[in-house]
Amino acid sequence: MPGKVKTIGDLIRGIKEKARPLRFMEVCGTHTMAIAKYGLRQLLPAEIELLSGPGCPVCVTSQSDIDLALELAGRPGVTLFTFGDMLRVPGASGSLETIRARGANVIICYSALECLQYAVNHPQEEIVFLGVGFETTAPTVAVAIEQALAHKVNNFSVLSFHKRVVPALQALVSGGNTAIDGFLLPGHVSSILGQEPYEFLAREYNKACVITGFTAEDILLGILMLLSQVENKSYRVEIQYKRGVNPEGNPQALAYLAKYFTPVETTWRGLGAIPESGLGLAEAYKDFDAFRRFSLQLGRKEIPTACSCGEILKGLKKPVECVLFAKQCTPLEPVGPCMVSSEGSCAASFYYGR
Amino acid sequence: MDQDCILMSHGAGGLKTYQLIKEIFHKHFANPILAQELDASLFPSAPGRWAMTTDSFVVKPLFFPGGDIGKLSVCGTVNDLAVSGAKPLYLTSSFIMEEGFPLIDLEKIVASMAHTAREAGIQIVAGDTKVVEKGSGDGIFITTTGLGLVPGEIDYSPQHMRPGDKVIISGPLGQHGLTIMAARGSLPVSTSLVSDCACLHELLNPLHSPEIRCMRDPTRGGLATTLNELALQSGLGFLLEEGAIPRDPAVEGLADLLGLDSLYLANEGKAVVIASPQAAPRVLAQLRNHPLGRQASLIGEVTGETPGQVLLQTDLGTKRVLRMPAGELLPRIC
Numbered sequence: 169m170p171g172k173v174k175t176i177g178d179l180i181r182g183i184k185e186k187a188r189p190l191r192f193m194e195v196c197g198t199h200t201m202a203i204a205k206y207g208l209r210q211l212l213p214a215e216i217e218l219l220s221g222p223g224c225p226v227c228v229t230s231q232s233d234i235d236l237a238l239e240l241a242g243r244p245g246v247t248l249f250t251f252g253d254m255l256r257v258p259g260a261s262g263s264l265e266t267i268r269a270r271g272a273n274v275i276i277c278y279s280a281l282e283c284l285q286y287a288v289n290h291p292q293e294e295i296v297f298l299g300v301g302f303e304t305t306a307p308t309v310a311v312a313i314e315q316a317l318a319h320k321v322n323n324f325s326v327l328s329f330h331k332r333v334v335p336a337l338q339a340l341v342s343g344g345n346t347a348i349d350g351f352l353l354p355g356h357v358s359s360i361l362g363q364e365p366y367e368f369l370a371r372e373y374n375k376a377c378v379i380t381g382f383t384a385e386d387i388l389l390g391i392l393m394l395l396s397q398v399e400n401k402s403y404r405v406e407i408q409y410k411r412g413v414n415p416e417g418n419p420q421a422l423a424y425l426a427k428y429f430t431p432v433e434t435t436w437r438g439l440g441a442i443p444e445s446g447l448g449l450a451e452a453y454k455d456f457d458a459f460r461r462f463s464l465q466l467g468r469k470e471i472p473t474a475c476s477c478g479e480i481l482k483g484l485k486k487p488v489e490c491v492l493f494a495k496q497c498t499p500l501e502p503v504g505p506c507m508v509s510s511e512g513s514c515a516a517s518f519y520y521g522r
Numbered sequence: 523m524d525q526d527c528i529l530m531s532h533g534a535g536g537l538k539t540y541q542l543i544k545e546i547f548h549k550h551f552a553n554p555i556l557a558q559e560l561d562a563s564l565f566p567s568a569p570g571r572w573a574m575t576t577d578s579f580v581v582k583p584l585f586f587p588g589g590d591i592g593k594l595s596v597c598g599t600v601n602d603l604a605v606s607g608a609k610p611l612y613l614t615s616s617f618i619m620e621e622g623f624p625l626i627d628l629e630k631i632v633a634s635m636a637h638t639a640r641e642a643g644i645q646i647v648a649g650d651t652k653v654v655e656k657g658s659g660d661g662i663f664i665t666t667t668g669l670g671l672v673p674g675e676i677d678y679s680p681q682h683m684r685p686g687d688k689v690i691i692s693g694p695l696g697q698h699g700l701t702i703m704a705a706r707g708s709l710p711v712s713t714s715l716v717s718d719c720a721c722l723h724e725l726l727n728p729l730h731s732p733e734i735r736c737m738r739d740p741t742r743g744g745l746a747t748t749l750n751e752l753a754l755q756s757g758l759g760f761l762l763e764e765g766a767i768p769r770d771p772a773v774e775g776l777a778d779l780l781g782l783d784s785l786y787l788a789n790e791g792k793a794v795v796i797a798s799p800q801a802a803p804r805v806l807a808q809l810r811n812h813p814l815g816r817q818a819s820l821i822g823e824v825t826g827e828t829p830g831q832v833l834l835q836t837d838l839g840t841k842r843v844l845r846m847p848a849g850e851l852l853p854r855i856c
Contacts (some may be wrong), residue, residue: 178837198781206782207840278706380777384838499848510781520842 179388180211182333186395187213193340193483195333197224197511198382201229204520206384214390219483220337220513222439223354225300226253227481227505227512229230230435231471233329234383236464237298238267243462249271249283249486250329257505260471280312280326287324288317296458298310298327303360305331306447307421313449314457327458328447330429333357334365335445340482341373347482350376350394352387355409356475360425362417365407370403381409421507428453435466437505438478475504480513492520501519523640528623546629547649552634555612562781563647565582565612568671575599576667580630584590584627585662586705588698588717589790591664592634597721597790598741600642603725605737605793607669607678607730609779613639614648615666620659642721644668652817675732680756682735685826688802689760690795692809693718693817694770695745696787700777706731715772722792725814733801738794746785746844748794749832762844768817785834785849796824 194200200220203209210219222228240258241248248264255265255276273293277283280297287295299309309326316324333354341348353366358379368509369375376397380390390408397403407413427450434446449457457463475497476490487493487506497503499515506514531538538802548631549558555563579595603610615635620627637817697718704713726737739749745767749760763830769784777784791814797805809815832844 201781205842206838207836210836210840211838278703282707482639519845 176385176388179385179392182392183216183388183395186392186399187215189215189217189348189484190395190398191217192350192352192376192394193219193221193348194232194333194380194387195221195223195337195356196350196352197227197354197509197513198346199352199380199387200224200513201353201425202382202387202517204516205521206387207467208384208387209309209521211238211388212391218478219348219486221483222340222436222481222512222514223302223333223357224250224506224511225302225305225331226479226509228232228331228436228438229257229300229329229505230437231259232435234263235240235261236325236466238262239265240296240458240462240464241267241272243273243323244407245329246294246462247286247297248296249277249280250274251278251300252276253509253511254298256299256314256502256508258503280309284316284321284324285313287307287321287369288319291323293323295324297324298329300329300331302331302333302357303352303421303425304356304430307360307424308309312430313453314424316456317453319387322455325456325458325461326449327464328429328449329434329445331436332431332445334361335431335442336439337366337369339439339442341375343482348375349398352390352394352495353377353379353382353405353492355379355386355448358407358409358413358417360418360421361497362413363415364409366405370405374403376403377405379405379407379409379413379517387388407474436481444503453511473503477504477506477514482508487514487521490514525691526625528619528621528628528653530621530653530655532619533651536628539651542651542838545650546625546632546817550573550629550632551639551646553648554645555645560780570671570673570710571672573603573606573672574667575602575606575812576665577602577828578663580660581702582660583702583705584631586714586717587701589660589719590631590634594633594676594790595666595718596635596638596644597719598721600649600738600780601664601790601793602719603668603670604673604726605678605739606670607676608672608725610642610644610668610670610721612669613644613646613666615646615664616650616652618652618654618663618665620654620658621656621659621660628662630840637665638721638795642723662678672855673730674841676789678729678734678736680736680752682737683707683796683824684735684757684798685758685824686738686799687735687796688799688801688820689749689762689822689824690791690797690806691740691745691768691819691821692795692815694768694784695740695789696773696777696782697790698790698835699768699787700773700782700784702788703780704776707812710785713772713776713778715776716790718772718805720814722793724807725812726793726795729795729805729808731801734795734805735798736796740789740794742788743822744781744784744786744788745791745794747846747855750844752796753830756824757829759825759830760822760832761825761828762822764834766819766821770799770821774786778817804834
C-alpha cells in the first residue's frame with residue numbers, strides 16, 4: 169500500500185477516504201512538534217483526533233525528581249550538569265534556573281561526555297550529570313560511564329531520571345480511561361528498541377501501531393497506515409520509518425542499556441509510579457550512581473497545581489483545555505513542564521497551534 | 523613579551539599594560555588617529571548624520587570555522603551600522619581578559635580584528651583593556667562601538683513599512699548559529715559547516731534609496747525573531763512563503779537531525795531588506811550581483827491583516843505562526 173502513495177495530496181485524499189471518528193496518539197515529543205510545525209491538523213479531517221502522549225522526557229519528569237535535583241545542586245562542592253530544557257521545569261520550591269541565579273553550580277550541556285570532560289578538568293568538584301531521556305539518550309550516558317571507568321574519573325556521577333517508553337504505554341492502555349485507537353510510535357526510540365517490544369499493543373489491546381518518521385510525509389503516511397489497520401481490523405506493528413528503524417533495533421545500543429542500567433520503578437509526571445519504567449544504574453556501576461553517592465531519598469510529596477500536564481500526557485485533555493494555558497502558563501513563565509520543553513505539547517500548541 | 527599569557531599586572535596600568543598595548547594592540551590596529559595616544563581620539567567631522575552602535579561579544583569557542591571572536595566583533599558592529607544605512611567609519615574596542623589567557627590567542631584575535639577592519643575600510647580609533655582574575659571571566663570578552671555616516675535622505679525605521687512591501691533575505695539562514703553549536707564539540711556529529719560571519723556594508727550601502735523601507739541583520743534569534751520585532755514595532759504583520767526561503771542543505775540536514783529550525787538560528791552575514799513592491803526586483807538583482815548576496819530571495823511580504831504576527835505559508839499549504847522564541851535554542855533530547 170505505501171508504495172503506491174507518492175504525494176502529500178495523495179496521502180491527504182487517502183486519509184479523507186478512510187476517515188472516521190478515531191483517536192490516535194503520537195507518543196514522541198518530536199512528532200508533537202512536527203505535527204504542530206507543519207500545521208498537519210489543518211489538513212486532516214475533523215474526525216481524526218491527534219493526542220500527544222508521554223514521549224517528551226522533560227514533560228514526564230516528576231516534580232519530586234526536580235526537587236531532588238534542586239536539593240543536590242544546592243549542596244556545597246556539587247556541580248550539576250543537565251540539558252537546557254530541564255533548567256526551567258518547576259519543582260515545588262523553584263527550578264534549577266532559580267537556584268543557579270542564587271549561586272548553585274548548574275551548567276547546561278548537550279551531552280554526558282561534555283560533563284565528563286568537565287569532571288576531568290575539575291577534580292576538586294563533585295560533578296553530577298542529571299540525565300533525562302528515553303532509550304535514545306541513555307546509551308550515550310552509558311558510554312560516558314564506560315569512559316569514566318576506563319580513565320578512573322572518580323568525581324563523576326549520574327542522577328538517572330531516564331525512562332523506558334514501553335512500560336508507560338503499557339500503563340496507558342491498561343489504565344482503561346483513555347480511548348486510543350492507534351499509536352504513532354516514536355521513530356528515534358524505536359531505532360534502538362526495534363519493533364518487538366510494542367507487539368503487545370496490537371496483540372493484546374487491538375491498537376493500530378505504526379513506527380513513524382518526522383517529515384510531514386512520514387506522519388501523514390503513518391496516519392494512513394493506522395487507518396488501513398483499523399479499516400481492516402488487522403492490528404500490528406508496522407514500520408513506516410524504514411530508513412531509521414530496523415525491526416531488531418540497534419543491538420549495540422541495547423547491549424549498553426542492558427549492561428549499565430537496570431529497570432526500576434519510577435514516577436512519571438501525570439502517570440504516577442510505574443514498575444520497571446525507569447533506568448537506574450546497574451549494581452556494578454553503583455560508584456557512578458548519584459543516588460547512592462549522595463544518599464538521596466526519593467518519594468517527596470507532589471504539591472498539586474492547577475496545571476493539566478498530567479491529563480494532557482494521558483491524552484485526556486488538549487493543551488488549550490487547561491485553565492492555565494497561555495494565561496498563567498506561557499513559555500516565558502511556565503507552570504508545567506509541557507510548556508517548558510522544546511518537545512512539549514503545550515509549547516507546540518502555544519508556538520504553532522493557535 | 524616575556525610571558526605567554528595574560529597576568530593581573532597587564533591590567534594594572536603600569537609598564538606591562540603599556541607593553542601589551544604597544545606590542546599587540548597598536549602593532550595591529552596602527553592608524554594615525556590611534557597613534558595620537560590621547561585619552562580621547564580626535565577625528566575630523568563630516569557632513570551628514572552620525573549613526574552609533576555598540577555590541578559585546580562573548581562567543582564560545584573563540585575560534586570557529588569561518589571566523590573568531592575578533593572578526594565577529596568587527597562584523598557585528600559594522601553590520602548594525604550598515605543596516606541603519608550608515609557607511610561605517612570608526613570603531614572602538616574594549617577587551618576584558620581573564621588572567622592566564624594565552625597571549626598567542628590574544629594576538630591572533632587582535633590580528634583578525636585588524637584584518638577585518640582594514641578590509642571593511644573602518645579605523646579602530648580607541649580602546650581599553652581590563653584583566654579579571656582567573657575564574658571571573660571566560661577567556662576574553664570584546665565590546666565594540668561603531669560610528670558611521672548616514673546620507674541625508676536615509677531613514678530605515680520600521681514605521682516606514684507599508685502593507686504590500688516585499689521581504690528580501692540576502693541568503694540561506696542558520697550557518698553561524700549551527701557552526702557555533704557544532705564547534706563547541708558537544709553535538710553527536712561532525713560537520714563541515716562554516717559561519718557566514720561577514721561585513722555587509724558593501725552589499726547594503728549601494729541599495730540606499732527611499733524605496734527601501736527598513737533593513738535588519740537577523741543575528742541572535744534568527745529571521746523569525748527579527749521579523750517578530752519589526753512586526754511589533756510597526757504594528758503590521760508578515761506573510762512568508764516557506765518554499766521561497768533559501769536553504770543551505772548542510773544546515774537544514776543537521777538542524778533537522780537536532781530538532782532545530784533554521785529560521786531561529788543566528789546569522790552573522792545576512793540581511794533582511796524590506797522594500798517597496800516597485801523597488802524589490804531592483805534590490806534583488808543588486809543583492810544577487812554581490813558575492814555575499816548570490817542566493818538572495820524574495821521570501822514574502824508585509825501585511826496589514828495580522829498585526830504584530832509573522833505567518834509562514836508552508837509548502838503543504840498550511841499556515842503557521844512564527845513566534846518570538848522564549849529562550850535559547852536547544853537540540854532535542856528525545
